[in-house]
Every structure is written in structure tokens, then in C-alpha cells.
Amino acid sequence: MSKKLPVLFIGHGSPMNAILDNSYTKALKKIADEIGRPEAILVVSAHWQTRGTYITYKDEPTQIYDFYGFPEELYNIKYKPKNCEKYSKIILEELKGENIKSTNEWGLDHASWAVLIHMYPKADIPVIEMSLNILLDEEGHYELGKKLYKLREKGILVIGSGNIVHNLMNFREEIDAEPFKWAVDFDKYISDAVKYKQHDKLINYKNVGKIAQLSVPTDEHYLPLLYTAAMQWEKEGAEFEYEGIQNASMSMRCIKIE
Known part of the structure; x- marks a missing residue:
């Protein structure tokens, strides 16, 4: 049996981070160095x-450039892992009974490759992506996240890739613009809930009110955090590998649970 791997939540933010060298991208490299090389x-x-x-x-997922109007340098980045089908089969087998389906009509969007280009730049580790089911609350x-726990024991590194705070309406061009207070407050509220294993607060984040509405105007960037948190076993702690808010309204917090 493979050694049990940590589980991660990575705040991925703007695609521009794929071509930047900053404290955030350095943190991604450090996380990968700490974990070592997973099987997939x-x-x-x-x-x-x-x-x-x-x-x-x-076997060789299509790289998806799911954004527009960025510098050409970003579109020139190639991230093309191979031998992925083998691990898709393993995941489907491990999650048999959970109604997980497979498709070759999607590939790796920037939630994957813009992060992994810093963590595992050689693209020599198979990468599989999982979708968010819009029919689930x-x-x-x-609850589905809990089922992924067993993958950690199969040499598969599970990463939830989103952002705790993700408000594009209030996005500022300057990457180091002063964060909005509501963004700081919500990020702190959620990080405390992670730290103290108050997963009910993570699930019911909308109960916080206005700061939640502003920080999570749409839920797709928040939901990957629930998968990561769900894989936290009773005696496991959470480490904040990176803390910070970019562009005033985007939390780049990265979490490692082990």
C-alpha cells in the first residue's frame, strides 16, 4: 500500500500566476517539495x-485555455501529462457505486495546469480532473468528498482548486491592491473553521451573511474546499501553506491537511 498522501486546497486565482514568480508561486513549489512525487x-x-x-x-488530456485577453506568453505554456487513463480507471473502480461518470470531452483547465506548472513543471505525473455536480448542494x-479519502492511500494526490474568496466584480488590476475588509473577514472566518475542524461552518458558510455573499457571489470556486475538508480525518491537522489576497478580492490561501 502507498503511503497516505496529504490532501490540498489550492487558491489558484488569476491565470497570470502561471507566468509569475512571486511569494504565492514559490509556496506552490515548496508544497510539492514537501509532498514529493505522487503516483497521480x-x-x-x-x-x-x-x-x-x-x-x-x-490518456493525454487536452490542455484548455479557458480565459481570454491575456498575454500571449500564457497561451504558449504547454502542460501535457500522459498515461492518465490508467488512473482514471483506478478512480472509477475505487468510487464504484458513487455514480461517477467519465468523459473524454474535457481536459485540464487552468484550475489544474496553472497550479501544476509550478508544483510539478515536468508534467510527468498523470493528472485527472473532476467536475462539480451542479445538482448537489x-x-x-x-459527502462526496469523504468518498475520495481512500484515493489518498492509493498514491493519488487530491487537490481542490478554487478560491475561498472570489469576487470578479470587485477585482482590481493591481495584484497587491489593498484587500476589501469583507474579503479579509470571510477568509479569516473560513480559515478558522478549517483550523478548528468546524466543518459545519464550512458547509453552511452562507449563514455568515453579507461577507459571504460578497466573497462567494457564485459558489464554484468555494466548493472545491468542501472536498478537501471532507477528507480530513479526526487526528489530522491543517497547515496554511500560503495566506494572502490578490487583486483586492481573491483569496489565494493554500491548505495542506495531513
Whole structure:
């Protein structure tokens, strides 16, 4: 049996981070150095929403540039892992009975490759992506996340890739713009809930009111956190590998649970 791997939540933010060298991207490299080389990686992506839960099933997944109007340098980045189908089969087998489907019609969007280009730049580890089922509520996503726990014992690194705070309406061009107070407050509220294993607060984040509405105007970037939290076993702690808010309204907090 493989050694049990940690589980991660990575705040991925703007695609521009893929070509930047800053404290955030350095933290991603450090996380990968600490973990070492997994057999495969499963990314629960904020950028793939479906009716039902799907995983990619393609030996060489298509790289998706799911953004517009960015510098050409970003579109020139190539991230093309191979031999992924084998691990798609393993994941489907391990999650048999959970109604997980497979498709070759999706690939790796920037929630995956813009993060992994810093963590495992050689692209020599198989990568599978998992979608967010729009038919599930927060509790449903959390419960499905629990089922992924067994993958940690199979050499598969599970990453929830989103953002705790993600408000594009209030996005500022300057990456180091002063964060909005509501963004800081909500990020702190959620990080405390992670730290003290108050998963009910994570699931019921909307109960916080106005700061939750501003921080999570749409839920797709928040939901991957529920998958990560759900895989936290009783005696496991959470480490904040990176803390910070970019562009005033985007939490880049990265969490490692082990």
C-alpha cells in the first residue's frame, strides 16, 4: 500500500500566476517539495461544472485555455501529462457505486495546469480532473468528498482548486491592491473553521451573511474546499501553506491537511 498522501486546497486565482514568480508561486513549489512525487493527481476543478459528477478519461488530456485577453506568453505554456487513463480507471473502480461518470470531452483547465506548472513543471505525473455536480448542494459535495479519502492511500494526490474568496466584480488590476475588509473577514472566518475542524461552518458558510455573499457571489470556486475538508480525518491537522489576497478580492490561501 502507498503511503497516505496529504490532501490540498489550492487558491489558484488569476491565470497570470502561471507566468509569475512571486511569494504565492514559490509556496506552490515548496508544497510539492514537501509532498514529493505522487503516483497521480486528481484535481477537483472550479472551472468544470456539469450535471452529474465526471472525471476526465483520456490518456493525454487536452490542455484548455479557458480565459481570454491575456498575454500571449500564457497561451504558449504547454502542460501535457500522459498515461492518465490508467488512473482514471483506478478512480472509477475505487468510487464504484458513487455514480461517477467519465468523459473524454474535457481536459485540464487552468484550475489544474496553472497550479501544476509550478508544483510539478515536468508534467510527468498523470493528472485527472473532476467536475462539480451542479445538482448537489453543499452537504452533497462534502459527502462526496469523504468518498475520495481512500484515493489518498492509493498514491493519488487530491487537490481542490478554487478560491475561498472570489469576487470578479470587485477585482482590481493591481495584484497587491489593498484587500476589501469583507474579503479579509470571510477568509479569516473560513480559515478558522478549517483550523478548528468546524466543518459545519464550512458547509453552511452562507449563514455568515453579507461577507459571504460578497466573497462567494457564485459558489464554484468555494466548493472545491468542501472536498478537501471532507477528507480530513479526526487526528489530522491543517497547515496554511500560503495566506494572502490578490487583486483586492481573491483569496489565494493554500491548505495542506495531513
